[in-house]
Amino acid sequence: MQGIKGILFDKDGTLVDFQKTWFAIGDLMALKAADGDRERANALLELAGYDFANHRFKADSVFAAGTNAEIVALWYPDASEEERQAITAGFNTMTAQAGAAASVPLPGSKDAIAALHGSGFRLGVATNDSTSGAEQTLLALGIAQMFDAAYGYDAVANPKPAPDAIHAFADLTGLKPSEIAMVGDNRHDLEMARAGGAGLVVAVLSGTGTRETLAPMADVILNSVADLPGFLGTA
Structure with missing residues (x-):
């Protein structure tokens, strides 16, 4: 980590x-x-x-x-x-x-993003929604300024579970895939992380995935993004 x-x-x-x-x-x-x-x-x-x-x-x-x-x-x-x-x-x-x-933010998600951004992490979104949808949602939530990029399914050649968004974010930030964590609530998110060589694969139980569906692909399972700063030692 x-x-x-x-x-x-x-x-x-x-x-x-x-x-x-x-x-x-x-x-x-x-x-x-x-x-x-x-x-x-x-x-x-x-x-x-x-x-x-x-x-x-x-x-x-x-x-x-x-x-x-x-x-x-x-x-x-x-x-x-x-x-x-x-x-x-x-x-x-x-x-x-x-x-x-x-859009209804999950409890604690905006505070978690602020804490992670304040600790110097480069942040991005990878979604199978459209890129416009992702960008408009970040703006609506008031957190867009803390993100380097948002990648919708139409921003990459191959959407999740393909690793394209991991590679695009690595190219943008200059980071290696092994220096990037992927956080998601579905197997598509975790499969993308594995395919892209992400250094940390984090599953959250705040969405549609379950512990049973996520455990085989995750390095760690958290209740929600609100727990991520504590897990990464930045809280």
Whole structure:
């Protein structure tokens, strides 16, 4: 841990309360895809990973861990590639604006970011949301100035679980991947960290992942980002 100089964070479920922020937005997306048909929209939500019985998105489901492009491919299987690109662009705009406006920070996350930034860590976000969505959310939370960069799925050639965002952040900051910690709540986050050679892989239980799904890939499991400064000895 002494060699860690930079930290990449997943966004939803790590910095932002996933369930409180995203169900309403996901419901709007599903209703749009279903042309307003409530029953069909519910079926699409279930297909994307929403568990109506427990009122939450399932760990590692398409909606919890995937991109808007993957959601569109799932919901519009008969659409042409051109049609899917147009629908994805519309969803990107919708989720960037609505996600930022509705974003609910996880308890203690903003204080933790301030403490880590104040201790000299280079900070970034790697998300399967769009880059615009990530940047607008950081601005809405009032913490954008503490981050060097935000990488959405559309900012890299290959989104999570590919290691592209780790490499991009290393290139930007001049750090080695082994000097970067990755913090996330889904297996995609941890798989990216492993693939990219991150020096520390931190799982948090504040999102859709569970201890059982995260433990095989994590170096450490914390309850939330609020515990990270203490773990890194900067609190």
